[in-house]
Amino acid sequence: MDILFQQIINGLVQGSIYAMVALGYTMVYGIMGLINFAHGEVVMIGTLVAISIVTLLVQSGMPPALAGAFGVAGAALVCMALGWSLERIAYRPLRRAQRLAPLITAIGMSIVLQNLAMMIWGRNYMTFPPLIEKTQYEFAGAAFTSVQVMIVVVAALSMSGLLLLVYRTRLGMAMRATAQNPAVAGLMGVNANRIISSAFVVGSALGAIAGVMVGTYYEVAHYQMGFMLGLKAFTAAVLGGIGNFAGAMAGGVLLGLIEALGAGYIGDLTGGFFGSHYQDIFAFAVLILVLMFRPSGLFGEKTGDRA
Amino acid sequence: MSAPVLLEARAVAKHFGGVKALRDVSLTIRQGEVYGLIGPNGAGKTTFFNCMTGLYVPDGGGFVFAGAPLVADAPHRAAERGIARTFQNIRLFGNMTALENVMVGRHVRTRAGVFGAILRNGATRAEEAAIRRRAEELLHYVGIEDCADDLAKNLSYGDQRRLEIARALAAEPKLLCLDEPAAGMNGAETAELRVLIEGIRADGVTILLIEHDVKLVMGLCDRVAVLDYGALVIEDVPAVVQHDPRVIEAYIGVAA
Amino acid sequence: MNKWLTPRSTLGLVLVAAALIVLPFVVGMGGQAWVRILNFAILYAFLALGLNIVVGFAGLLDLGYVAFYAVGAYTWALLASPHFGLHLPFWAILPIGAVFACIAGALLGAPTLKLRGDYLAIVTLGFGEIVRIFMNNLNAPVNITNGAQGITLIDPVVVGQFKFSATSTIFGLTVTGPQKYYYLLVLLALGVILVNYRLQHSRIGRAWQAIREDEIAAKAIGINTRNVKLLAFAMGASFGGIAGGIFAAMQGFVSPESFSLIESIMILAMVVLGGMGHIPGVILGAVLLAILPEALRYAVVPVQKALFGEVLADPESLRMLVFGLALVLVMRFRPAGLWPSPERRRELAEKTQ
Numbered sequence: 001m002d003i004l005f006q007q008i009i010n011g012l013v014q015g016s017i018y019a020m021v022a023l024g025y026t027m028v029y030g031i032m033g034l035i036n037f038a039h040g041e042v043v044m045i046g047t048l049v050a051i052s053i054v055t056l057l058v059q060s061g062m063p064p065a066l067a068g069a070f071g072v073a074g075a076a077l078v079c080m081a082l083g084w085s086l087e088r089i090a091y092r093p094l095r096r097a098q099r100l101a102p103l104i105t106a107i108g109m110s111i112v113l114q115n116l117a118m119m120i121w122g123r124n125y126m127t128f129p130p131l132i133e134k135t136q137y138e139f140a141g142a143a144f145t146s147v148q149v150m151i152v153v154v155a156a157l158s159m160s161g162l163l164l165l166v167y168r169t170r171l172g173m174a175m176r177a178t179a180q181n182p183a184v185a186g187l188m189g190v191n192a193n194r195i196i197s198s199a200f201v202v203g204s205a206l207g208a209i210a211g212v213m214v215g216t217y218y219e220v221a222h223y224q225m226g227f228m229l230g231l232k233a234f235t236a237a238v239l240g241g242i243g244n245f246a247g248a249m250a251g252g253v254l255l256g257l258i259e260a261l262g263a264g265y266i267g268d269l270t271g272g273f274f275g276s277h278y279q280d281i282f283a284f285a286v287l288i289l290v291l292m293f294r295p296s297g298l299f300g301e302k303t304g305d306r307a
Numbered sequence: 308m309s310a311p312v313l314l315e316a317r318a319v320a321k322h323f324g325g326v327k328a329l330r331d332v333s334l335t336i337r338q339g340e341v342y343g344l345i346g347p348n349g350a351g352k353t354t355f356f357n358c359m360t361g362l363y364v365p366d367g368g369g370f371v372f373a374g375a376p377l378v379a380d381a382p383h384r385a386a387e388r389g390i391a392r393t394f395q396n397i398r399l400f401g402n403m404t405a406l407e408n409v410m411v412g413r414h415v416r417t418r419a420g421v422f423g424a425i426l427r428n429g430a431t432r433a434e435e436a437a438i439r440r441r442a443e444e445l446l447h448y449v450g451i452e453d454c455a456d457d458l459a460k461n462l463s464y465g466d467q468r469r470l471e472i473a474r475a476l477a478a479e480p481k482l483l484c485l486d487e488p489a490a491g492m493n494g495a496e497t498a499e500l501r502v503l504i505e506g507i508r509a510d511g512v513t514i515l516l517i518e519h520d521v522k523l524v525m526g527l528c529d530r531v532a533v534l535d536y537g538a539l540v541i542e543d544v545p546a547v548v549q550h551d552p553r554v555i556e557a558y559i560g561v562a563a
Numbered sequence: 564m565n566k567w568l569t570p571r572s573t574l575g576l577v578l579v580a581a582a583l584i585v586l587p588f589v590v591g592m593g594g595q596a597w598v599r600i601l602n603f604a605i606l607y608a609f610l611a612l613g614l615n616i617v618v619g620f621a622g623l624l625d626l627g628y629v630a631f632y633a634v635g636a637y638t639w640a641l642l643a644s645p646h647f648g649l650h651l652p653f654w655a656i657l658p659i660g661a662v663f664a665c666i667a668g669a670l671l672g673a674p675t676l677k678l679r680g681d682y683l684a685i686v687t688l689g690f691g692e693i694v695r696i697f698m699n700n701l702n703a704p705v706n707i708t709n710g711a712q713g714i715t716l717i718d719p720v721v722v723g724q725f726k727f728s729a730t731s732t733i734f735g736l737t738v739t740g741p742q743k744y745y746y747l748l749v750l751l752a753l754g755v756i757l758v759n760y761r762l763q764h765s766r767i768g769r770a771w772q773a774i775r776e777d778e779i780a781a782k783a784i785g786i787n788t789r790n791v792k793l794l795a796f797a798m799g800a801s802f803g804g805i806a807g808g809i810f811a812a813m814q815g816f817v818s819p820e821s822f823s824l825i826e827s828i829m830i831l832a833m834v835v836l837g838g839m840g841h842i843p844g845v846i847l848g849a850v851l852l853a854i855l856p857e858a859l860r861y862a863v864v865p866v867q868k869a870l871f872g873e874v875l876a877d878p879e880s881l882r883m884l885v886f887g888l889a890l891v892l893v894m895r896f897r898p899a900g901l902w903p904s905p906e907r908r909r910e911l912a913e914k915t916q
Binding site for chain 3: 029033035093094097098099100101103104105107108109110111114115116118119227231234235238277278280281283284285287288291292295296297
């Protein structure tokens, strides 16, 4: 019992963040089959923009919660613009090129964004100013904070919003249609370019919100933070079955839980041979295992060979 | 009196979700014959092919080929055993030359591995030369030796069909399965194709032919099987099949 | 074969050979640091050609190639350093490293090679990270890899009395350590070029290309796609292992930091940027990408001073920024790579019509 409940809480919080970022990968992949490697950097830029805005506003006397709202809005705007330009400038010209060309472009953009961020915000860790008062609660022997509650609530709200968008609006329908069959969707009058742009914009907005969550949770940010976060989130998306919205969410939460529980128990399980610094291994080990037995992820459709 | 059985299908069944694509299809193909498999669109002909060549695993029944059961797990095994095929919607290696396509077709009948390739010893060089020679012969055999160095995707439609047959023959099959080889061909091309198929049969290769062109099938085949809605309607010589009311109904439908 | 040995191509061959021989001395005039950069360019060419077998020939997207490089490097480091007190000779360690890397490749490949392209990519990427994390943490409770500190004082390549790390005088010519390694690396690189070339034009090479073109048709003509893919994977891994061993010997030091994901990505970028599957293109890509960041290191400060009179941007980030942009621009304007094979160029020209 001891740490089980505690680790579940930690895992849920981390998992909601993964889920938010994973959605960005899955939307783009579902529609155009591209691994947008630069998405993690978009999240990082979101965090750093939010830090700048919040710090500035708080210094000029605004209450932190309000400043935080402006911070989220500002970060979302910047990231949406960034996501849109990424697709427009870097990926669109390559839509008919060989499969690996956009991947290399994405890697190139990732390097560019990271180093741009370093030039703007410096190479040091930055503190993320507290947005809400951090109160600690206890429940069944486990401790959690108001910040953690806020993260889970905001993530749930954002993802519900996304589901509404995807399943209840014309844009969402067009997105699903394009993901199913771009050519037929085009024949039905869906403007594929617009849909792809929207996927980038919406995914980046979610990423920006996730970026603020990461910042408030860990209270620090850094120009290199996007890389590992992006990698884990992408893993989560694949775990759930990439291209599948519910899969990305479930994959994110699952990955968060696996990591937290794994890190909590690995010492006991291996008689102290492996310590918690093996935490990062879980994500990848589970991924490999899942794909070995379910080659299209947990919730992905089975795609068989066709003759 | 009749030639020995080469392939026997025993109650082969296959369904996709709720759709029964094949319902316990049993048939026998004898050595040296041209066996036609016909039926309306969606009757299950290609599915039968795919089960036989290992692309699909049947949900029931199985095949016995040349006296031993076909293990339906790996497509490459079927080719090793001596079953070669072409595809309805031509599947060539588009960015390889015509000659290279046929050379790849020799894969199952040749041995050289990585070390042979790296060391390029005498045995490997000899094998490589033999592969090339045989591929050139086969291109000549199907009549497209002039296109040897063209990329497969740049060949004309009819030549692509011929190249696919040459590639299949490269594996020295006992049974050659042709999936609608005459589709999209004009009268003259179909006539040439018929000559080619007759030549292959004369060389001792048994042929399974899926075809829509009923005239071609009836003229060419020794025996014909008709599939409808995944079930075998009849298996007999063309003269009988042609006049069977069930076949006429299957083809012309309720309107008849 | 003999049709290639025209007087003109013979002359070209002689000129290239002469250039390769004098190159380290010309470059050495600018300082031994440049010879080391040159050596790394060749080592990367070696790695890129190893990965080319996997990505370029067999069409398998491997984002964890550096794991095999790491296996080779650590094999050398553990078998030839004071860490365990072992000092095996190079002719023993290099094959052992290659075999270990090959086994690692087969272990990863066997269960995962049936995955579709992007899934395979992420699985290999995860494998690369797992290997790195293990190297980082296998210092307790039993110290195997010495953790993040890495392993130092690794033996150089020694043949008899001839030490590759020291400067010596041969026929009155002073040859430095890096220059000696240069010749060793050129020899190895020529070997991997030969292997690449021979594989490409062999029964196995054709099978790889067939799988890349149409996997179902490849199966139908009797290619055991799983085994043939595994072969490519294991071959590529072995070359990664050899490169790793040379790397460890040349540096005298290995640590997990050298085997991060970005390194895998870099090697893949070399293959794709140069022209996947095309041997000269891959070499070009590797040499360019290995030298470009180093050259930028020297150019960034003076250029800024000349333009603005002062250093405005941090040179380290600026050079990486330029590097990232270069990747993006090359893919934008030459999506098949800088020097693609003739077939691919044709393929692309048809697509854009």
